[in-house]
Amino acid sequence: MTATQTAPVPPALVHDEAVRVRGLAKRYSGRAVVDGIDLDVRRGEVFALLGPNGAGKTTTVEILEGVRRRDGGEASVLGADPAQAGRAWRDRIGVVGQSTGAGNALTVRETLDHFARYHATPVPTGELLADVGLADAARQRVTALSGGQRRRLEVALGVQGRPELLFLDEPTTGMDPVARRQFWTLVEGLRERGTTVLLTTHYLDEAAHLADRVGVVSAGRLVDVAPPAELGGALRSEATVRWTEDGAPRSVVTAEPAAVLRDLLAAHPAGEVPGLTVTRPGLEDVYLRLVAVAQEDPR
Amino acid sequence: MTATAVPAPLSAPPSALSVGLARIGLELRLYARDPGQVAFSFAYPVIMLVIFGSVFGDEEVVPGVGFRQYFLAGIAATGVMLTSFQAVGTGVTEERDRGDLARLQTLGTPALAYGIGKAGQVVVTTVAQLAVLLAVAAYAYDVPMPTEASRWLTFAWVVVLGILSGTVLGLAVASVVGSARSASAGIPALAVVLQFLSGVFFIDSDLPRWMDQVAALFPLTWMVQGMRSVFLPDSAAVAEQAGSWEHGTTALVLAAWVIIGTVVCARTFRWRRAA
Incomplete structure (x- = not known):
């Protein structure tokens, strides 16, 4: 079939991938958790890694974030090997974690003001608060936040350094439907501003709603990659x-x-x-x- | 507005020192908002002083030196160890278990900046704690305070080396210990053993020789001895095992522990719990 043959990629566009992974492998005590994943995430797209629990999504993302060593394969994130990359590289990626990193005794504004001092060009706190809808909660202690508000704060911290690439690992797990919808709107806003997003999820509707392309991961392998409507051709x-x-x-x-x-x-x-x-x-x-x-x- | 008021666009993230200074502020703020920790670190040394004062009253260790005056040295040294070694060791493992450190790692926080934040917080809280302790000793128990500048100079370097060694050893222990649960059980127990070994609760010359030799390996012993050289008259040096204050050895041993602790930290510091 000649119709599906792709045209040669112009050299200028080869570097336009935010993430490029070939044959990625990770083993824990002999068991292959990531078993030869090839993956390309284009700049500006929202890419979802979809798969059941234990499929290797989180391990893959942690390798790409530069916090876990790989056992095999090649990885390039924003043009650098995440296992070697330094602070300047880390300031170009954003990670939404499961913790604010500063305990619960600070207020929302204090937390954002503190972590602004880690970035080269932080988003002003006031702007950030408005973007994630926490302006009214700015003076609240983190302990007093609802689950949804806390997630918004974590997202605010993830995008504070104006990252080119944002990692979201199972961002809506445990959220109620209203909070999930609000969160999706937040991610759509990031995409509109040109941020590349790599998210993992085990919710199909989330992948279908948010992602430009979905990669299905199972048993440590990428079994299909396509826009949500074309998955499993x-x-x-x-x-x-x-x-x-x-x-x-x-x-x-x-x-x-x-x-x-x-x-x-x-x-x-x-x-x-x-x-x-x-x-x-x-x-x-x-x-x-x-x-x-x-x-x-x-x- | 002058042109210099507009910040130039930065390309590199702030230096480790700059992040470290921000972290000192953060650590102090978090410390101040933890009433349990504040109460413990300020009340514990004072309570020890009250207990020793009540038990021994006006008895004398050597002519002219009361028990309160003698044990003030040990209590001050213990306070330094608790606010540095014990608080840092247990605090770091808790932060790691909570995922705070993993978050800092993804931010690209330099480990040095994290260490600066801890050390800075320990310096400020220890100085405040010692000020309270000495004030209570001087005004409530009439323990004579040194008047010579040279003694306060000795006090300063003993405290600084004690804080530094305690902080880096606390960080080092946190790397070795698996979880916050084992840290909060093991580290205070270790601290209590060290206090007994190092002569915090005894007259130094009363300790068995072997115990004194074992204790001489640990920094607390030298901190206590350094503190005695500050608060006791030189005539009391005869009650030391060596018969003198051994300032040179004290400085060397404490400095050696700072270096050992720093090397161990640099090689073993972990942002995440072992998988």
Whole structure:
């Protein structure tokens, strides 16, 4: 198929990847947690690593953040090897962690004012507070914040140094639906400003809503990469045609549902085909099949 | 507005010293907002002084030197160890368990800046603690305070070396200890053993010879002896095992511990719990 062949990449664009990973591997006591991942994240996109718990998402991200050593493969983040990179590089990436890093006794404003002093060009605290919707909570102690507010503070700390690339590791785990929606709006705002975002999640709807492209990780491997609507290309083209015949349910899985329908309509010249439906697999079906295939195929 | 008031665009992140100074402010603020820690570090030495004062009353260790005056030296040295070694050792492991240190690592915080913040906080809190202790000793118990500048100079270098060695050894111990739970059990226990070994609770010349030799390995012993040379008259030096104040050896041993602790920290400091 010549149509899917990609044009040669112009040299100027080769460096326009925020993250480039080849054959990434990490083992814990002999067990491969990351087992040969290839990954490219383009500048300006929101990329979601989607996978079940224990798939190796967090380990992959921690290697890219430069806080965990890899056992094999190559990694380049903003043009540098994260295992070698220094402070100037760290100031160009942002990480949203599970902790503010300064305990709970400070107020929101004090926390932001303190960490502003770690960055070359911090966002002014007032602007940051407004961006994440914490202006009214600025004088509250961190202890007194709700779970959603605390997450906003962590996001504010992650973007305080104006990062080119932001890592979000399972950012909405444990959030209520309202807080999740607000959080998504926050990430969309970052994308609009040109920040590249690499997020991990085990929520399908989150990946579908936020990401320009989704990489499905299972058993330490990347099993598919595509925009959310195109994930699992071949799996998706299969449709299931269901109807009722002589009182019994019938179904056919086919890549050519139109042909099946023509036969069915010909067999029912009188009109209606009882119980007729044609369904394409949704994101969840595709995802579950991708994950299952990877887990049944241990290397 | 002059042109210099507009900050030039910076490309490099602030220096380790600059972040370290910001961290001193942060550490002091967090310390002041932890009532338990404040009460402990200020009240403990004073309570020890009250207990020793009540138990021994006006008895004398050597002619002209009361028990309160004698033990003030040990209590001051203990206070320095508690606010440096014990507080830093347990505090760092707690911060690591909470994920605060992992967060600092992703920010690119230089380990040196973190160390500067700890040391700065220890210096300020220790100085305040010693001021309270000496004030209580002088005004409530009439313990005579040294009048010669040379004695206060000795006091200053003993305190500074004690703080530095305690801070780096606290950081070093935090690297070795696995979790905050084992740190909060083990470090105070170690501190108590050191206090007994190092003659905080005894007259130095009463200690068995072997115990004195073991104790001579640890910095607390030398801090206590240095403090005695500050608060006791020179006639009391006969009660030392060596029969003199040994200032040279004191400075050497404490400085050696500062260097050893710094090297161990630099080689073993961890931002994260072992996987």
